[in-house]
Amino acid sequence: MDIYIETERLILRPVLDTDLKGMFEMDSDPEVHKYLGNKPIKTKEEAQEAINYIKKQYQERGIGRWAVVNKDTKEFMGWSGIKLNTKKESYNPNFSNFYDVGYRFIKRYWGKGYATESGKAAIDYAFKTMKLETVYAITEMGNDASHNTLIKIGLDYVEDYIFEIEDQKFDLRWYKIEKE
DSSP states (O other): OOOOEEOSSEEEEEOOGGGHHHHHHHHTOTTTTTTTTSOOOOSHHHHHHHHHHHHHHHHHHSOOOEEEEETTTOOEEEEEEEEEEOGGGOSSTTOOSEEEEEEEEOGGGTTSSHHHHHHHHHHHHHHHTSOOSEEEEEEETTOHHHHHHHHHTTOEEEEEEEEEETTEEEEEEEEEEEOO
16 A cells, blocks of 8 residues: 655655554553553554554555654654444444544644544545545544544534443444535
């Protein structure tokens, strides 16, 4: 996958093995995982597994989250972008095989508008390049920062619902945006 998108402050590109240190920093932080099931990773091997999973999505689905890199410093900041959710990994029991927009950042990059900036670029890519008609998103209730970001990038709140998987129950919010 050879996607390379530039925004005012960011570069969005495929996730690489060289992003391991940043992925570990991000996904081992309990605060980052507060609204993601509270299961931060503990090893760099787990971070590498996450990278491999994203790279596998590129191969199998033609799309997956992108690394977000600071344009000036070239630092890995997190990931953002479009993902095709299959039935196996859908967090909405009423939907499968849908595209969603998502993002996750290292904590020191929170509150600076990077999720909004990268999210807008992802939505633009979804509609203009991928020619999608609709993009969805999911947040956990209580995650006001993510809710506000999704609204800023143009998604509409649709509904709240409960999703249960294994031993966990999630109170989730469902959003969507349609191509104009």
